[in-house]
Amino acid sequence: MPLGSATGAMTHARTGAPPGGRAAVAALQQRFARQDVAAACLLFVVLLLLPVLPGVQGWMASQATLVIVYVIAAQGVALLVGYTGLVTVGHGGFLAIGAYTAALLTKHYGVDMLVAIVAGGVMAAAIGTVLGLIFLRLAGPFMAIGTLGFAFFVGTVVNNVTIFEGRDGISLMPTNTLFGQPVGDMGFYYVSVVALALVTLFLYSLLRSNVGRALRALRDAEKAAESSGVNRWFYRTLAFSFSACITGIAGALSGLAIHFVSAEVYGDIWYSVDMLVAVVVGGSSMMMGPFIGGLFVVMVPFFFEQLVDFASFLKGVVLFVVLVFAPAGVCELLARPVRALRARRIAALAQAPAAPVGPAVTAGR
Amino acid sequence: MFGQQVMSGLATGSLYALTAVAVVVVFRNTRTINLAQGDFSMMGAFFALILLKQFGFNYYAALLLAVLGVIVLGVLVERIVMRPIADSDWLTLFTATLGVYYILHGVAGWLWGRDTKAFPVTFNPAPVDLLGARVSEGHLINMAWAAAIGLVLYLFFRFTKQGIAMRAVTDDPETARLMGIPVRFVIMLTWGMAGFLAAFAGILTAPIIYVGPQMMDEVLVKGYVAAVFGGLYSIPGAVIGSLMIGVAENLAGGYLGSQYKTATAFAMIVALLTLRPKGLFGIQHRREI
Numbered sequence: 287m288p289l290g291s292a293t294g295a296m297t298h299a300r301t302g303a304p305p306g307g308r309a310a311v312a313a314l315q316q317r318f319a320r321q322d323v324a325a326a327c328l329l330f331v332v333l334l335l336l337p338v339l340p341g342v343q344g345w346m347a348s349q350a351t352l353v354i355v356y357v358i359a360a361q362g363v364a365l366l367v368g369y370t371g372l373v374t375v376g377h378g379g380f381l382a383i384g385a386y387t388a389a390l391l392t393k394h395y396g397v398d399m400l401v402a403i404v405a406g407g408v409m410a411a412a413i414g415t416v417l418g419l420i421f422l423r424l425a426g427p428f429m430a431i432g433t434l435g436f437a438f439f440v441g442t443v444v445n446n447v448t449i450f451e452g453r454d455g456i457s458l459m460p461t462n463t464l465f466g467q468p469v470g471d472m473g474f475y476y477v478s479v480v481a482l483a484l485v486t487l488f489l490y491s492l493l494r495s496n497v498g499r500a501l502r503a504l505r506d507a508e509k510a511a512e513s514s515g516v517n518r519w520f521y522r523t524l525a526f527s528f529s530a531c532i533t534g535i536a537g538a539l540s541g542l543a544i545h546f547v548s549a550e551v552y553g554d555i556w557y558s559v560d561m562l563v564a565v566v567v568g569g570s571s572m573m574m575g576p577f578i579g580g581l582f583v584v585m586v587p588f589f590f591e592q593l594v595d596f597a598s599f600l601k602g603v604v605l606f607v608v609l610v611f612a613p614a615g616v617c618e619l620l621a622r623p624v625r626a627l628r629a630r631r632i633a634a635l636a637q638a639p640a641a642p643v644g645p646a647v648t649a650g651r
Numbered sequence: 652m653f654g655q656q657v658m659s660g661l662a663t664g665s666l667y668a669l670t671a672v673a674v675v676v677v678f679r680n681t682r683t684i685n686l687a688q689g690d691f692s693m694m695g696a697f698f699a700l701i702l703l704k705q706f707g708f709n710y711y712a713a714l715l716l717a718v719l720g721v722i723v724l725g726v727l728v729e730r731i732v733m734r735p736i737a738d739s740d741w742l743t744l745f746t747a748t749l750g751v752y753y754i755l756h757g758v759a760g761w762l763w764g765r766d767t768k769a770f771p772v773t774f775n776p777a778p779v780d781l782l783g784a785r786v787s788e789g790h791l792i793n794m795a796w797a798a799a800i801g802l803v804l805y806l807f808f809r810f811t812k813q814g815i816a817m818r819a820v821t822d823d824p825e826t827a828r829l830m831g832i833p834v835r836f837v838i839m840l841t842w843g844m845a846g847f848l849a850a851f852a853g854i855l856t857a858p859i860i861y862v863g864p865q866m867m868d869e870v871l872v873k874g875y876v877a878a879v880f881g882g883l884y885s886i887p888g889a890v891i892g893s894l895m896i897g898v899a900e901n902l903a904g905g906y907l908g909s910q911y912k913t914a915t916a917f918a919m920i921v922a923l924l925t926l927r928p929k930g931l932f933g934i935q936h937r938r939e940i
Contacts, residue, residue: 373742420925427684427741427883431875432924438872439917446911555872559686559749566746594765599757605750609736609743 311636318628326486326573333479337472347475349588354478355540357580358485360564362532367562368570369493370525371505373426376433378558379440380410380530384537386444389456389547399462399469399477403538410534411527418526422519434555441553455548462542478539485532490573492528501525563601567608569615578616655785656905657898662790664897665797669852670874671889672804673845678883679821680841683733683744688874689867690755691846692853695721696862697763699854700770718850725846729839759864770857793855800851801890813840869913876920895919
């Protein structure tokens, strides 16, 4: 994975350009960063306007809700896989924890939707912290297998423990209530867009904060980071619980969105594996990666509803093609021209010979 | 009761061992955690079922052909999918086998349907007496097969040139290459061996459960867990891990209730990994991955 980008650009600017050029480069980079933020805002405006666009029908809103929920779940996975460098194959377990927490609270105590969603996230975060402490002892592939075992365990529990009602599932009321007001499918769509925006904002600021820098430093050079005083245990456990929390929130949303939580869906370990696919296909270390990955993983089975086997086959082929031709994900592939353009502009401004990869990485990250 | 539980646990465990050993063999030579291992088995079971039912082959002929078929499948996967990305990091390799998983699932579902099919039982279902425990003949046959395959593997790794070459690649691929060992051929052989073990795992498991695209999913997870017992590196460790899981889950199923059966493997792995993060028989500070 590429090293922290800003530093590369800075050193480059320092060595290759006069002082005036350096400030100009920094200003240009800031402008590019603002452009990225503006693009993201535009995306959310489009998402908010989606239901009132001409030609959009009701079922599309519910389908879009599922995509959004999946994107949030994938964002949780991406925080671990992409930015922390830990591979999890068990986040379906956290999705299930979130979904069941929300469903049980709603069914037995009739709590508000907001309470159910927050409780789902908190429950997943609590369990995630404990599991993080165990799993962080494991290196690479061992952690993948350990987390897969966790998803499997959750599947067994929800299949067999009576309160979770196994494959019969927990049925919920067809409308959710938010602050005492009933929320229909369309309303739920807006709730999920807001949730997606909040999670994205949270991740964006987290990754720009000291925590994000510490996580990336640990990912790229664990020993060097540790000897510079970065507390590996603290930051990685923190990342693990944040990641579990985000996926738990997604789980709560998904359970409430379809008003039905059963072991047939949430007890399936391949759900977890699908989330990893979403992150790998989309691009694990870019903000927009989970968006593309979530869209892919939800829409392929949707378009090929009658051809389940073809959908599975297609998923495998696409996965392989992505791994060979765009190992950093589809998002990176799409961002390449933008990056090249920006790198050229920065290079021209700094009047340096040829810009190496350093500045190119900055764009879109 | 206790002896019976232990015996049938050992029988299930010896089937897990076929998967666990294949996972270990592939991982230590190629750094790949093979998620498609269960699908190789599934394909083997389907091949055998079709040869038996539609072409009326006898059991052993069908077994032989199915094993050969899955070996070819394993080698093809290596050539077509794994070799182009062989130098990538382990996550990429892992995800690529996931792609194979999806493709094989899709192909099997498309060719033979998603519903489960019964595999003809060739043994006498009545239990026999062994050391005071009543054991089904099927369990004994499975254990015998697993033991025979174990012996073949032992002899292969110990005495044949190819087996020794495989171990050399495991120990140090770079030096092995410099010493003139054809590493690419050895990697191909590794995937062939994964296919060989998978075919037996599938065909021996099929009469106990069923034949269908999902048949090996659960076995695969347990095979992984068992492989971790051997630190993803040691074959005897993987075998012992498999037997332990088989016995433990049977005892849990017998004494606590069948719903605890599958959770046992996970409880064991968490306990083990908390105490020894790289497995029971793993070399604790071997490779940095």
